[in-house]
């Protein structure tokens with residue numbers, strides 16, 4: 163289960179051009195199961211209407227001047243007491259200044275001043291405003307007080323200027339909220355390493371032997387680890403999805419590069435989850451120049467790649483993933499025992515709704531001396547959550 167389910171989020175929207183993007187944020191938070199109380203500044207209402215947020219969150223929306231709730235409670239006190247997190251997005255330079263100076267001249271800033279729960283601020287403004295020493299000093303003050311500040315993206319601004327100051331993608335903001343809500347989770351102070359994606363073994367500079375792994379399942383495992391408070395390292399091969407915000411990610415291509423990266427990443431870790439689809443073979447020879455049509459080689463000689471799981475041993479838990487297309491449970495049991503794994507997650511990659519490119523997955527978790535745990539068809543996030551719950555249980559016993 164995601165930490166967003168049932169979480170109380172106060173979304174303080176302030177008056178920047180990116181305020182329209184906050185409606186997507188409110189929608190995605192709500193879809194993920196959060197209860198979102200949107201609070202709009204006076205200027206925000208010039209950019210977006212409260213009705214948008216009311217419809218998307220299916221909850222009352224608060225304006226800058228709201229004093230009392232519908233239940234006749236003092237609005238800033240009630241909202242601050244109920245909140246699990248306050249997210250200021252987009253945060254104007256003006257709002258950042260208000261928060262840094264402890265002003266409480268509208269509902270959102272009064273909530274911020276009354277909060278015990280964590281505060282996350284997502285600045286969005288023209289590059290000049292962002293770079294200004296006043297804004298930077300105010301952000302430094304907020305960070306010093308423990309406020310989590312999300313670095314803005316660089317790119318083209320509404321004015322046409324290029325630079326740093328764009329509100330990051332909704333998915334990034336959601337990941338930071340997840341990490342904030344999960345900061346004291348069951349994997350707090352634990353280090354998890356996840357491998358994800360596919361490998362590419364090049365024959366020449368433009369051709370490779372690879373596989374269609376999207377990286378989605380591994381990225382969801384990293385996200386689930388962060389949600390449980392773990393410091394998470396991701397070693398990511400070829401993939402079509404972005405790594406979650408807040409995860410230390412190292413990009414690799416070949417199996418040997420993946421092994422090197424993992425050998426460094428596992429130093430001091432508590433658990434390794436090997437989800438990557440690692441190629442078993444690579445070309446015996448690689449050519450420095452592109453091979454020409456009609457020329458050699460007539461065949462490709464292959465040599466075996468190192469067995470990554472076998473090579474990565476230590477004091478940490480080892481969880482493998484087995485992508486099987488036939489006799490999968492039988493093969494997997496042999497693998498579990500043969501490689502002395504703590505758990506093996508078996509999925510049938512031949513199915514159209516469980517395969518490499520699918521959005522969904524189903525799996526069986528095998529553990530020595532434990533009954534098999536079936537995870538029926540669900541999202542890859544759902545499978546990740548079930549696997550991480552097993553990791554939490556295993557780590558708890560150590």
Ligand SMILES: Cc1cc2nc3c(=O)[nH]c(=O)nc-3n(C[C@H](O)[C@H](O)[C@H](O)COP(=O)(O)O)c2cc1C
Pocket residue numbers: 175176177178179180203204205206253254255256257258286287288291
């Ligand atoms: C068209 C327009 C766009 C603006 N965009 C931004 C912006 O992206 N970021 C920002 O910090 N301020 C922006 N401002 C300035 C803020 O709206 C102004 O500082 C306002 O007082 C902010 O109030 P608030 O912090 O209470 O929402 C913009 C102003 C206008 C007129």
